[in-house]
Amino acid sequence: MVRRTSRAAEDADDLTHVPLQAILLADSFATKFRPITLERPKVLLPLVGIPMIDYSLEWLESAGVEEVFVFCCAHSKQVIQHLAKSQWLKNPDMAVTTIESHNSISAGDAMRVIYERNVIHGDFVLVTGDTVSNMSLAEALQEHKDRRKKDSNAVMTMVVKKSKPSPITHQSRLGTDELFVAINPDTKQLLSYEDNANPIDKSLLSDNSSISLRNNMQDCYIDICAPEVLSLFTDNFDYQHLRRDFLKGLLVDEITDYKIYTHEIHSSYAAKVENFRSYDTISKDIIHRWTYPLVPDVQYFGSSAVKLGRQGVYSASDIGLSSNAQIGPFTLIGKGTSVGSNSKVSNSIIGEGCKIGSNVSIEGSHIWNNVTIEDGCKLKHAILCDGVVMKARAVLEPGVILSFKVVIGKDFVVPAYSKVSLYEQPIFQDSDEELEYADSSNGMAEISSISASTGMPDGELVSRAAEASEVGADGAGYIWSVFEGREEEWRHSVAPISEDKLAELLQAADDVLDVPHVENHQHSEELVAPSIDPENLTDDNIDEFEKEVEATFQRAVQENIKDDNVVLEVNSLRLSYNMAAADCAGALFYSVMKLAVETPHSSISELLHNVTRLIRKWAKLLKYYLSSIDEEIEVILKFEEMCTESTKELSPLFTKVLQFLYEDVDLIQEEAILSWESEKMGADEVDRVFLKQAEPFIQWLKTAQEEDSEEEE
Structure with a gap:
């Protein structure tokens, strides 16, 4: 139970206490x-x-x-x-x-x-x-x-x-x-x-x-x-x-x-x-602990205990994992669940009592309780309700919703954004406000619109649903169609927006970031999204911006989002917070380096491998915000700050990473490094730790620069 903070309803001015x-x-x-x-x-x-x-x-x-x-x-x-x-x-x-x-x-x-x-x-x-x-x-x-x-x-x-x-x-x-x-x-x-x-x-x-x-x-x-x-x-x-x-x-x-x-x-x-x-988003926020103390490993409202491991993996104590099953980051596995050999699970939430076979691939999905997924199945960004069964080698394309006790037949592929239920779909779509009438103690709904559409009592409806074969010869369930006017199901889907849809949207988004200027004739004021005066930026504003950029980057990693789309998201944040390109560069570099530190490693050499691999992978994204020497200097300063404060584990690698940024991926120019050195020359001794560490590399740069000048002469 979360500790109570205060009796917010108590008012000292009231003679009698009125409960909130x-x-x-x-x-x-x-x-x-x-x-x-x-x-x-x-x-x-x-x-x-x-x-x-x-x-x-x-x-x-x-x-x-x-x-x-x-x-x-x-x-x-x-x-x-x-x-x-x-x-x-x-x-x-x-x-x-x-x-x-x-x-x-x-x-x-x-x-x-x-x-x-x-x-x-x-x-x-x-x-x-x-x-x-x-x-x-x-x-x-x-x-x-x-x-x-x-x-x-x-x-x-x-x-x-x-x-x-x-x-x-x-x-x-x-x-x-x-x-x-x-x-x-x-x-x-x-x-x-x-x-x-x-x-x-x-x-x-x-x-x-x-x-x-x-x-x-x-x-x-x-x-x-x-x-x-x-x-x-x-x-x-x-x-x-x-x-x-x-x-x-x-x-x-x-x-x-x-x-x-x-x-x-x-x-x-x-x-x-x-x-x-x-x-899906709020579930991820809970797993990423934005909602603390309402997180899985804190005991509250009678939840079953799970333990938090590395890379945001939560697991109950009595789960059955095959020795070669791979459990990826930001995943929860509930009590009594088993995962077979060669199966891969990542960025997913799996409930209690689930049986997952061998060679199964699960990514970005929500699997509730007592679900059975047989060998060779594949599913991405789906929701499976209690009692669902996926027969061998069945596939769920992104955005699929399987309601209670649906059975997907062997080798059957459920199309993207499909919704499958043991109930037939009503002929007429109800308005958003129409109540879903149900009041039966056994948990089965008595839906007036369905009964009206089929012309048969609820008992017959259930028996017919059990015979449904729209999801494979040995399956059970009806695939609901999309009603007219609801074609944009992808907007509300559990799945990320598909690449073809993003490409279509990007085509129409060239000038979407142009900010209008509106003036009030009584009180002239810029009426735009940013609410922060750039001259009054506080550390809290900057921290909040960096956290938002980090969350955006994490989603890009988890959902395999392309660089161009990440740029759009970061640009919208930049607009909202009135930040400069240098701030974006520093925040993204921080996010990449933090991911490198959080990726499993057992030695400093493995950590260096993580760093170079991730920088190389995201070099194009970083390069977008490194259009001038100022942005490049900001990245060096951000790296120096990380080595001093948040990720001291990186401090022995400062010079090697700096050299990698210069020589291997061409993200930092010689001029930026020498400008950083010049800024640091007048600093206190304690602020020149990494300058001293990088002295041999900087001296090498200067020597090479002199040799180039001599050759040109």
Whole structure:
């Protein structure tokens, strides 16, 4: 259990203590996770082996929330049973109460039901059951309360975080559309919120003396609300969606004058599992420990113990690995799972009780519990639900989703982005808000739309599914087709964007990084994505930029992304943080060298081999940001800093690596090395350690330079 930080709800000005309450919506009111959510609610789907709702509840408990109302509708019995089984309903520090409804088909309906129950008595936290966070609520809650004391119309504070929209796909790393917001930089009041390319209302520019337009923000879907928020939903039955209807409705409502504010977090983590891409991204963030202490090797909410090894490999103590099975970096293997000979697993999460045969290749995939993968199978960037069976030599192309107990026949190849279920696909695609009706104790969904489309009772539907052979003669499952208007499944897929699609997008992205200049005639200010004044850059800003570049580089390594696409991602970061090319060069060089250190080695010579191999592999990417002597000097200074501080293991190799950069890969010119020497000559003795180490090499350079001059004369 994560240690509680503070009772954020306690207010010294109050004579009586009002417990901090929260509403957790345990229904997504969406269909993005179909066909999986036909049988199990989204909040109970495993995220790195733990049901999503447990992450949300654990964070609320650690942040000081004392009373949570869990609203559940679709699969409500499953949610209630899980809460009882996991002991959340008996938690001594946080009271958890369920509110069940079978008539709600939207978040707005849920808020109206909660209002009618009259259970909320003060400011409350509104969150969905698919949210992962480790942020402290204290600061945001205090800001909200202070504003409320001055202005009772300040009814909501929403948590946001700087994101990294892709310049080629115009979506965030979580697979959501690029978000455009207008914020008053002085008060943090939200003025406009658009999750598409709709132009900003020009009246905002004339009505506000100071305004900041941002396209690099991520909505964390964590809101601190005044009690009036619930009554607003009851007053307006058009409010269905939390953002599209309610939030935008308040922003344009000129009668009530209610206000919404933002609280931006920086070093903390907060994200919502919106689609399959964000499911994959957040899983990787957990494995990479951005969500600490909500990580697999820390005991929390009753999870099975796993141990963290080298290269980010997590494993339970009772797994069965063949002696020649290869387990790659950033992988988790759960309790009771076995992996056969010559099988390779990397960047994947494998649950409990799985049986993986010999000569199997698994990359970037999510394999839940009790899955059987027979000999010779291959799968990349896929999700396999509980009980799935892949017969011998079956292949899953990137982006495949296999729902519960699907069987893929021998030698069968499932096409990219396919979704396979034991249920037939409904004839009509439901809207995002339509509820997935289900309420059976055995966990099998009773889907009204499916029954209507087949014209037969649910029992017959299941028996027909068992006879399905769309996935091989000895398989069982239906391949769902893509509905009209949903052709861009790749945007929300668990798989990286394919090379042909990237090539198509790159063709249209030549001038996407051009930054417009907009002026407000009342208060002249550049309204662009960067929110950092380059003259006021802090160490935190620089550190955050370098971490983002490192995360981008790690994804490029794991997903085999081409250099050109990495450049686009880094350029978008450079734009967002107002950084120079030298900063990009230093951050990328740091990322390459850190990977070399983290790659297994048993001697200094093996470490040198790692360094030279990786620099040679990524030389083209590094060269892109080394267009002048200044950038090259920055790389030398960054390397010197690493040898002194973060990776002292590299210090004996300083001169050899410097020489390699100059002679072998032509990344550093002679002029840059001599300029670095000149800068260091006047430094203190302690800052000249690596200059002394490199003296023989520098002297050799000078001698060669003199000889060249003599030959020219």
